[in-house]
Amino acid sequence: MGSCASGTQVPKSTLRSGSRNPPFSTRPDLNLNTPWARSRSSWREEEPVTKPSRKLVGKCFCGAVRYEVADEFVYAANCHCSNCRRTTGSAFKPFAGIEREKFRLTTGDDRLLIFGEESGHDAHCGHCGSLLYSVVREGAYVHVAMGTLVDDPSIRPTAHIFVGSKAKWFTVTDDLPQYKGHVT
Template identity: 50%
Template sequence: MLTGSCYCGLVGFEVDDAFRYAFYCHCSRCRRRTGAACAAVGGIEIDKLRITAGREHLLKVDESEEGYRCLCKRCFSPVYDTVRGNTFAHVQLGALSGIPSQRPDHHIYVGSKADWHEITDALPRFEELPP
């Protein structure tokens, strides 16, 4: 079991250490949302993520048939997104207190990565999404 929280600590969650996949996303949306060169994300079935504190302080944004984003209403930290018709959660790995067993093992959207950022590892890279 892994625990995590938003920046201010108002929203807490736990997630099974059973991520199905993990990746670094370099798209312009993730860069703007995180303020970093890329987002580190882990994907897991939605029922393996539980909010343990501050549920009433979660803000849902960008809602669609595919899913939505959850932020803390106080500090606006990204906590997780729902994807795949709300069946999976994309957890911001930087919000975790522990180290997940599944580490990011590829990069996506490197075709739109920040020009000032150099990827220095040997992980597979995809211009957009993997095939």
């Protein structure tokens, strides 16, 4: 016979090997209906289970600059403003927005060519010229150029913005909402 903390004798056949305490079912003094046990049990059940965020990888054309970003984008759009058209050399810039702290350069930060200020700029690879991202909203967010993502993000563009200044030679052919300026 073994004994538990309360002094109750427990048949050795019910003891788990390697355990210092017998199974709960052998403890007559253990009441799982006490307020503490209920609140502790409820707390465990209600505690949110959060999975680690999936990390996406992105890079420039030549591979000199690489980054990783959490797949937790807040919004995504196709921007047709003249600045985005010029910096990409395309009809529009597909981008996905995320909080700045969820974006991290992994290689080539010394190869970046920055146009703008700390609180708002476009970042290109200084070797191949690829636009990688833009820092916006007073430095709080990063707009990742979706074409630089190696991995497939869970978000898709939900609108066309600044179509009031889109290239005259380009026609939007999808059914996404179109806004003359920012989404309102």
